[in-house]
Amino acid sequence: MRKNIFILFTCLLAIILLVIFHSYFSSTLVTSGDWVYYYPQGVHDAQFLAAWDWRHDGLGASILPTLWLESYFIATIKISLILGWGLYEKIFWFLPFLAFSIISSYLLAKKVTNSKLFSLLAPLIYSANTYILMVMGGGQVGVGLAYSFAPFVILSFLNTVENTNLSTSFVLGLMLAVETIFDIRLSYIVIIALFLSLLFFIFSSKEKKNLRTIFYCFILPGIVTAFINAFWLLPVAVVGRDAFNQFGTIYSSNNAVSYFSFAKFENSIGLLHPYWPDNIFGKVSFMKPEFLLLPLFAFASLFFINKKNVREGQVILLFALLGLIGAFLAKGTTDPFGGIYLWMFNHVPGFVMFRDPTKWYLLVALSYSVLIPLTVVRIYEFLLIKVKKSKYYSYGFIAAVVLSLLFLIKPALFGQLNGTFKAVQVPSEYQQLANYLSHEPQGRTLWVPTTQRFAYNSENNPAVSAQDIFGIYDQKKLIKKLHQPGTEKFLQDAGIQYVIVPIDFQHEIFLADRQYSEKVYDQTLWGVSEIPWLNRLWRFGNLAVFEVPTPKDHIWSPNPDLQIDYSVVSPTKYTVTVDHAKKGDRLVFSETYDRHWIGNITNDNVELTSVKYDGILNSFILPTDGNYTFTISYTPQTLVNVGAGVSALSIVCIIIVIISQKKKGKTKKI
């Protein structure tokens, strides 16, 4: 009977999740929010573990600060050439999120509740709460993957605490390493949770093996994680602050963190994302009181702490505490005691990553996905034992819980969520442009005001956002800037071949008061059309494409007499030959200025440092008259290569140790 109920509940859960995440089960595109789309032509030359990304911001940028997730992205992206982007994004991103979040939350709840049946509630809470639905809907799939993987890390930690040895410790390290690759910020949160848990277990332990526990449950997994992530940790540690300077103060100022503190305390403790359900940035909805049912269910588990089951009591206290801490931090600088978050942001190492405090919802989701099933199972047992006609009351209670959980995510069940929950198609105009550009020689495209998600972007033809390149985010000022004398030369110098005003199919660019505005589009189009030195190409239908006269090559010189020939070895290495150079001639290298770009003159062993040109590009001053052969390279790549070697070696060693330990264990049992 119980087995049948389990199967019935499993089917019910599967149907619910299938209804919510139906768009993840087809090959149609779900590109939206932060989730990108690449045309096959743009995928070909993606290079694994390159420290510099040609496409980033259109003018190129260091990729070190996000190399963790980029490594997974670039390692898998070429499979999209075989599968097509629609299938690729599902198989390598969306479905793993779904599978991980269901399995991991179920296993974690089962570990705590010891009930297979009631643990089925955990995936419903963990995989389908408003926070993660908004995250996935907004296309933050890396965050989603890290979120879905977090319960595996906690589970490994609990296993290591119970059974402290080299093998469990290494497995925990592996899990934490994978979590870190998916998202460093969520990994940081998980590490905080592990640290608190460790303190909790140490203080509650009557055995005096604390140092051993600290070593196997925290220090060793930390070392394993660091070694596996050496491919990005090493260069970031050496290059240091430079890698993050490109983001500017927008990521690290107090104003930014206050601005991004959208959630109120009642939101965070109710596991209610402030943007639910519209998911429009900055549009915070009123508190929906029904969401307070979640903390009610979760914290009611505290009633079931008793001295007969000390271990369960500890786990309840731990997860309740994590839930409260998560709710407190996820609200950021809003009341109560918002100043504490600001203080932590400025003083606690690593906290600067949490400009957006909603990442701390992870702790709330983890907590509730464990505590709610626990409360339900204890109330169910109580009803079975204490109340007459108990079966009906018990089943009625379970039905009420499930229905109330479903009621909370009603918009998801009725298909009212947008973003990646809706299928999209590549508009024909953009496809046409991609086909055209992919046969063009190297040259950038400037998108006014910014790139559209279906903008063609490849190493040969990177898409540049006008807003980002000029640092102007006001539409009128941007148009004014384009009309200014000097802009034509600037765009030519930066190798901009076309200026494009996008068609805003998804209503996310031309906005007035967060709504799509045809008027804003018309004003932008008119403003760009009026620029005298631009010639419109009419072959792309409504997509307004304008040609920039005589754009410069990727490597060029203001001295027209200089003969330059170059070849691209990799995104971080170019070989250049220059003939008839005069002392003091300048060679402009059209990538975003970074002092780690250096020129090495072959044979002479002379190193040329990069000098800013046009305030944004790299350039090298040639020291003597004559002919040159030299390489331009991005030096942190060497550190990435060394780090990658360390990572690979670490993975091999760790796997060998885990397997040998398992074999030892088996031999002992025999």
Place this chain on the structure above:
Amino acid sequence: MKPQDILFIIILAGLVFAKKPKLLVGAGLLCFVLSMPLFAHWVFFTAERLVMYGAGFLLVAIIIFAVKNL
């Protein structure tokens, strides 16, 4: 400090003195329950305060439980 804050502190002090964490849990959950109709009727200030008090009661309950059990 608002009158409701003073009331919260008095009740909290009484419950802490009683050293019965389950009473604190009950008070915390009651605060959540009471705040729900207030949110529904857009009485936001008091409702928000109740949620904060609820969390406060729960936090103190967890601390007392931990001290007793660990």
